[in-house]
Amino acid sequence: MQPASSDVSTAMVSRRAVISIDQGTTSTRVVVMAEDGSVLSSAQREHRQYFPHPGWVEHDPVEIWENTRELTGLALTRARLRTSDVAAVGITNQRETTVLWDAVTGRPVHRALVWQDTRADVLMDRLKADGHEDAVRARTGLPLASYFSAGKISWILENVPEARELARSGRLRAGTMDSWLLWNLTGGPDGGVHATDVTNASRTLLMDLETLDWDDDLTGLFGIDPELAAGMLPRIHPSVGEFGTIIGAEPLSGLSVCGILGDQQAATFGQSAFNRGDVKNTYGTGCFLLQNIGTTPEISNHGLVTTVAYQLEDGPAYYALEGSVAVAGSLVQWLRDNLGIIRSSAEVETLAASVQDNGGVFFVPAFSGLYAPYWRPDARGLIAGLTGFATAGHLARAALEATAYQSRDVLEAVVADAGHRPEELRVDGGMTVNDHLMQFQADILGLPVVRPELVETTAVGAAHAAGLASGLWRDLDEVAGLWREDRRWEPALSSAERDRLLGQWDKAVERSLGWAEQG
Ligand SMILES: Nc1ncnc2c1ncn2[C@@H]1O[C@H](COP(=O)(O)OP(=O)(O)O)[C@@H](O)[C@H]1O
Numbered sequence: 001m002q003p004a005s006s007d008v009s010t011a012m013v014s015r016r017a018v019i020s021i022d023q024g025t026t027s028t029r030v031v032v033m034a035e036d037g038s039v040l041s042s043a044q045r046e047h048r049q050y051f052p053h054p055g056w057v058e059h060d061p062v063e064i065w066e067n068t069r070e071l072t073g074l075a076l077t078r079a080r081l082r083t084s085d086v087a088a089v090g091i092t093n094q095r096e097t098t099v100l101w102d103a104v105t106g107r108p109v110h111r112a113l114v115w116q117d118t119r120a121d122v123l124m125d126r127l128k129a130d131g132h133e134d135a136v137r138a139r140t141g142l143p144l145a146s147y148f149s150a151g152k153i154s155w156i157l158e159n160v161p162e163a164r165e166l167a168r169s170g171r172l173r174a175g176t177m178d179s180w181l182l183w184n185l186t187g188g189p190d191g192g193v194h195a196t197d198v199t200n201a202s203r204t205l206l207m208d209l210e211t212l213d214w215d216d217d218l219t220g221l222f223g224i225d226p227e228l229a230a231g232m233l234p235r236i237h238p239s240v241g242e243f244g245t246i247i248g249a250e251p252l253s254g255l256s257v258c259g260i261l262g263d264q265q266a267a268t269f270g271q272s273a274f275n276r277g278d279v280k281n282t283y284g285t286g287c288f289l290l291q292n293i294g295t296t297p298e299i300s301n302h303g304l305v306t307t308v309a310y311q312l313e314d315g316p317a318y319y320a321l322e323g324s325v326a327v328a329g330s331l332v333q334w335l336r337d338n339l340g341i342i343r344s345s346a347e348v349e350t351l352a353a354s355v356q357d358n359g360g361v362f363f364v365p366a367f368s369g370l371y372a373p374y375w376r377p378d379a380r381g382l383i384a385g386l387t388g389f390a391t392a393g394h395l396a397r398a399a400l401e402a403t404a405y406q407s408r409d410v411l412e413a414v415v416a417d418a419g420h421r422p423e424e425l426r427v428d429g430g431m432t433v434n435d436h437l438m439q440f441q442a443d444i445l446g447l448p449v450v451r452p453e454l455v456e457t458t459a460v461g462a463a464h465a466a467g468l469a470s471g472l473w474r475d476l477d478e479v480a481g482l483w484r485e486d487r488r489w490e491p492a493l494s495s496a497e498r499d500r501l502l503g504q505w506d507k508a509v510e511r512s513l514g515w516a517e518q519g
């Protein structure tokens with residue numbers, strides 16, 4: 001038998017790990033990753049979704065912060081690790097979702113406005129009518145849409161008197177979920193660090209893509225006094241590097257937060273899409289396809305947004321073209337929660353398999369309008385092609401296929417911008433456990449679809465960022481070596497059948513446009 005002390009030191013060396021906090025739209029998940037890239041443990045909890053009016057979506061930031069604290073403890077215990085075994089902490093988060101809070105009490109002045117929330121549509125329509133769209137897009141890479149954070153900050157400042165008072169007295173802090181968690185982890189009212197990373201900042205409509213800094217013209221445009229903005233908005237930091245030391249949040253106290261990325265950028269990083277041309281698609285609540293375009297922020301001509309993919313400390317920013325789809329896995333949740341035709345998300349597979357094909361049914365889930373490449377806030381959800389033959393099975397099938405069709409629309413925009421087709425599509429996220437959907441995706445794209453062993457690539461990306469910054473891994477090549485292929489689907493549909501289906505899908509999309517009254 002080895003002496004106990006030797007056991008302990010061996011364990012400490014081999015169990016060097018990183019903790020990744022993945023604060024998503026539906027749930028918060030904490031993953032502990034070992035030096036060899038394997039997942040040692042995880043812990044996950046859903047949080048409540050608030051829908052106070054049609055089109056409005058809110059989260060309770062305090063509930064999310066409490067979940068985060070508890071889950072980190074749980075994940076560490078499950079991994080049988082001590083704090084001293086952990087090299088660093090990474091954070092990744094649902095992007096754009098905005099919290100405004102009082103720096104003295106630590107209390108949010110309003111529930112967080114979630115990225116799907118459309119209440120800023122009115123403001124965006126006004127700014128578009130005033131002719132601001134092209135200039136804003138040229139500077140930020142983004143269209144004027146309620147999806148991004150600026151409209152959400154504006155709405156809170158305009159509608160919550162307390163927010164305006166706190167802003168005037170310098171006590172108001174505004175940020176995305178990463179900033180909210182970072183500030184709380186690093187001491188909160190007792191000196192919490194108010195920072196964000198460049199990928200999250202690139203989703204606000206307030207950051208200049210070239211300077212990678214807040215822009216006074218943009219803050220002014222959204223009614224945020226540039227002088228007050230300086231106190232309110234977080235400092236923008238590269239994604240990979242030290243953000244601050246955790247204080248008073250056991251069991252993490254003393255560890256450093258060493259990486260932050262918005263969740264779709266984290267998934268891109270976790271898929272090791274480090275080089276120009278690499279492309280991935282993440283299938284979660286929504287669907288997000290990103291293609292790395294290198295170190296020059298080109299603006300899309302086909303309805304994609306330009307965003308920061310990642311930035312290493314002291315390195316240049318890498319950019320990506322992104323196509324965001326608002327409703328993907330959330331449509332499966334809608335079948336579960338609103339229609340009650342399945343009891344769990346996984347059950348959609350059985351229901352969809354109960355029929356041969358979609359029976360001519362197409363589902364356009366434009367619940368928050370249509371995002372990329374259409375950017376049509378006036379679109380609304382539509383089920384087309386119904387006959388007396390249609391069953392719940394056909395509806396389930398059409399709901400799943402909607403994700404594949406929407407991803408195809410985005411990929412076509414990527415191809416149109418880049419001028420060539422990628423060789424394959426790397427996929428990840430909760431919906432990719434659905435093998436039927438992945439086969440259908442390969443069929444509809446006419447491209448191989450490749451799934452890695454770890455489909456929680458979002459958490460993986462933040463773990464890799466934190467591990468790189470803390471020296472657990474040497475460089476991007478070493479991190480890329482941790483990626484392992486699990487399964488690959490080859491396209492197996494005739495091009496005539498593909499064209500027929502796509503023709504019907506395009507027709508259904510056309511009919512969903514212009515349904516909602518604007519203004
Ligand atoms: N077997 C399945 N088939 C299709 N969709 C699924 C399946 N299992 C889970 N989902 C969907 O995947 C989504 C969860 O994925 P996840 O990556 O955890 O999302 P997020 O990070 O956006 O919270 C949910 O919307 C859920 O409905």
Ligand SMILES: O=P(O)(O)OC[C@H](O)CO
Nearest residue numbers: 024025094095284285286
């Ligand atoms: O939390 P997810 O995985 O649904 O991702 C949300 C996106 O970041 C919104 O832009």
